[in-house]
Amino acid sequence: MNQEHIQPRHERVYLHPLPVRIWHWLNALGFLVLIVTGFQIRYVDLMGLMSFETAVQLHNWVGLAVVANWFLWFIYYLFSERATNYHPDLNPKSFFQRYFLQAVYYGWGYFHGAERPHKVRPSDKFNPLQKLTYQFIMFISAPLTFLTGLMMWDVQRFQGLIDLAGGLRVVNTVHVVMFILFVMFVLVHVYMGFLGKKPSSHYKEMVTGYEEPHE
Numbered sequence: 001m002n003q004e005h006i007q008p009r010h011e012r013v014y015l016h017p018l019p020v021r022i023w024h025w026l027n028a029l030g031f032l033v034l035i036v037t038g039f040q041i042r043y044v045d046l047m048g049l050m051s052f053e054t055a056v057q058l059h060n061w062v063g064l065a066v067v068a069n070w071f072l073w074f075i076y077y078l079f080s081e082r083a084t085n086y087h088p089d090l091n092p093k094s095f096f097q098r099y100f101l102q103a104v105y106y107g108w109g110y111f112h113g114a115e116r117p118h119k120v121r122p123s124d125k126f127n128p129l130q131k132l133t134y135q136f137i138m139f140i141s142a143p144l145t146f147l148t149g150l151m152m153w154d155v156q157r158f159q160g161l162i163d164l165a166g167g168l169r170v171v172n173t174v175h176v177v178m179f180i181l182f183v184m185f186v187l188v189h190v191y192m193g194f195l196g197k198k199p200s201s202h203y204k205e206m207v208t209g210y211e212e213p214h215e
């Protein structure tokens with residue numbers, strides 16, 4: 001008997017293409033620097049990691065790099081057939097039913113060896129929880145943070161836009177609320193990253209691009 005009949009060969013599934021992985025890890029590094037320098041700028045009296053001026057300079061330049069990197073991600077998905085991963089679900093009822101099932105899985109099933117409710121495919125790799133979160137982070141929070149950051153970077157140049165938004169205080173509040181949201185997102189995101197077949201599975205996947213064996 002041929003070996004393949006004894007041991008069925010599992011195709012390795014290619015989940016994360018190279019541009020997505022490059023974007024992701026540069027983005028993660030960029031966000032860490034933005035969060036630390038953001039804290040330093042906001043709580044200048046509490047933190048002494050670097051001078052206020054250095055923190056502002058670093059925050060501005062890394063911010064611009066993260067915006068440029070966002071466009072790498074956006075343009076890649078715009079022209080890729082994998083954009084389906086970010087498409088909204090057109091049946092909200094079934095989407096939220098699956099959303100609920102996934103939440104129950106993370107809260108209970110995962111710790112009791114239940115089967116994953118979402119079947120991962122390259123064209124549909126996110127479960128409903130991931131999908132909604134990533135859509136919100138990438139299409140709402142990130143652009144809002146970039147825009148408000150840009151407005152505060154050169155207040156004179158963007159005065160018209162700042163007035164339109166309701167003034168500098170509004171712009172600053174939106175930026176800080178997004179900052180708090182990102183900090184919470186990164187904490188939950190890093191934790192959820194450990195909830196794969198093995199704690200290292202999702203991290204390996206984001207490095208090699210290939211799904212780790214699941215069954």
Ligand code: HEM
Nearest residue numbers: 016020027028031130134137138186189190193202203206
């Ligand atoms: C230390 C920081 C971070 C770590 C360790 C980390 C880890 C991971 C891991 C393991 C995955 C693959 C599992 C999955 O698809 O859910 C992933 C995917 C993802 N992460 Fe992160 N992440 C970090 C920061 C960030 C930040 C700051 C953002 C956005 C602001 C982000 C957005 C995403 C998105 C959108 C995906 C899905 C990418 C795609 O396949 O299109 N991550 N992350």
